[in-house]
Ligand SMILES: Nc1nc2c(c(=O)[nH]1)N[C@H]1C(S)=C(S)[C@@H](COP(=O)(O)O)O[C@H]1N2
C-alpha cells in the first residue's frame with residue numbers, strides 16, 4: 001500500500017526545500033530526465049511547461065529543483081483549469097467550488113482532478129494502445145482509431161463523483177483529501193461503449209470482475225508499480241452507459257482528466273473510471289489491484305458510530321453512489337435586498353434517477369418541492385430550481401434535499417465511516433435578507 005495521504009501531501013515548496021531532485025521527480029514525472037548537470041529534460045520539462053502554460057525557451061539555464069516564479073506566485077495555475085481549489089499538489093488534487101458547477105455540462109476547465117500517482121510521461125493519442133485480455137475469447141490490442149472504426153461512437157453527459165467527496169465534514173476527521181463539495185462533475189464524454197468492446201472480446205462465462213489499468217505510475221516511482229487499479233462486477237461493466245472515452249466536451253480529454261483515453265463508469269465511485277486507460281483485464285475473482293483491497297473505497301456493511309474502530313472484515317466494496325444534490329446558484333454568503341430569490345442546482349443518484357428535490361428555508365421544519373428536470377440521458381445530473389420567498393429580513397439558510405426513485409433521501413447528518421466516503425448529507429447555503 002502507498003504512504004498515507006497526510007505524508008504524501010507535503011507542500012510542493014517543503015518538498016523542494018528538502019530534496020529538489022526528488023521533488024522534480026514527483027511533481028514532473030518519474031521519467032524526469034536530467035543530464036549530467038541536473039537540467040530537467042524530456043517529459044519532466046513538458047509537464048512543467050504544461051503547468052506553466054507554455055514552453056520554456058531558456059530551460060537549459062534552470063538549475064535542478066528550481067521552481068519557476070510563475071508556479072511559486074500561484075503554485076498551481078493548471079493550464080486549462082479555472083477556479084479550482086487545490087487540495088494537494090503531490091499528486092495534484094483539485095475541486096470546484098459549488099457555485100462554479102452551475103452549468104448543465106461541466107466545462108473541462110471546471111472538472112475536478114483526482115490523481116493518485118504521477119501522470120504518465122506520454123499521452124500521445126496516435127500511438128496509444130488499449131489491451132483487452134484475461135478471460136476473453138479474442139484478446140485485443142486496440143488503437144484509438146481502431147476504437148473509432150470498429151465500434152459505434154456515442155456522446156453522453158455522465159456524472160463522475162469521487163467516493164471521498166464531502167470528506168472534509170467528517171467529525172472525527174477521516175484521513176485523505178479533504179474534499180468539501182466539488183469532487184463531482186458532469187461533462188459530456190465521447191467514446192465507445194465498454195460493453196461493445198467487451199462483447200467483441202468475447203467474455204468467458206467464468207468472468208466475474210473487470211480490472212482496469214492506467215499509464216500513471218506510483219508516487220514511489222517504483223518500476224511497474226501502479227497507483228490505482230480498480231474494477232467492477234461484470235454486470236455493472238456491461239451497462240451500456242459506461243464509456244471508453246477519447247473526447248471530453250467536444251475536444252480531447254484534458255491531460256489531468258486522463259488523456260488520451262479513459263473509462264467513464266458513471267454512478268459508481270470515480271475511482272472505477274480509470275484514467276490514461278491501457279488495459280482492461282477480465283477476471284474470475286474480485287479484482288485485487290491497488291486501492292481495491294483493505295479498506296480502500298470500502299465502508300462498513302453496518303452503521304457505525306462516529307470514531308468507532310471497525311474490523312477490516314466488516315468493510316464492503318462501495319458500489320453505487322448515494323443520492324445527492326448541490327445548490328449551484330446563488331453562491332453561499334449572499335446578501336439580497338428583495339424578499340424573493342431563485343435557487344437551483346443539480347441532483348444525481350448513483351445507478352438510479354432522482355425523483356424529487358425539496359428546499360427548506362427554516363432549518364428543515366418545512367419543505368417545498370422544487371421543479372426537477374429529467375436527465376439529458378441516464379447518469380447525467382438533473383437540473384432543479386425553486387423560487388423562494390423570505391417572510392422578513394434576517395439570516396436564512398437554504399437547504400436542498402434530493403430523493404431517488406427508490407424513496408431514499410439525503411440525510412441531515414453524515415453517516416460516519418472510518419475512511420470518509422459517501423457523505424451525501426444535505427447541501428446548505430447562507431443568505432442574508434437586508
Ligand atoms: N489511472 C488513474 N485513474 C484514475 C485515478 C488515478 O489516480 N489514476 N483516480 C480515480 C479517482 S479516485 C477519481 S475520483 C477519478 C477522478 O477523475 P478526474 O480526475 O478526471 O476528475 O479518476 C479515477 N481514475
Ligand SMILES: [Mo]
Nearest residue numbers: 162163270271
Ligand atoms: Mo476518487
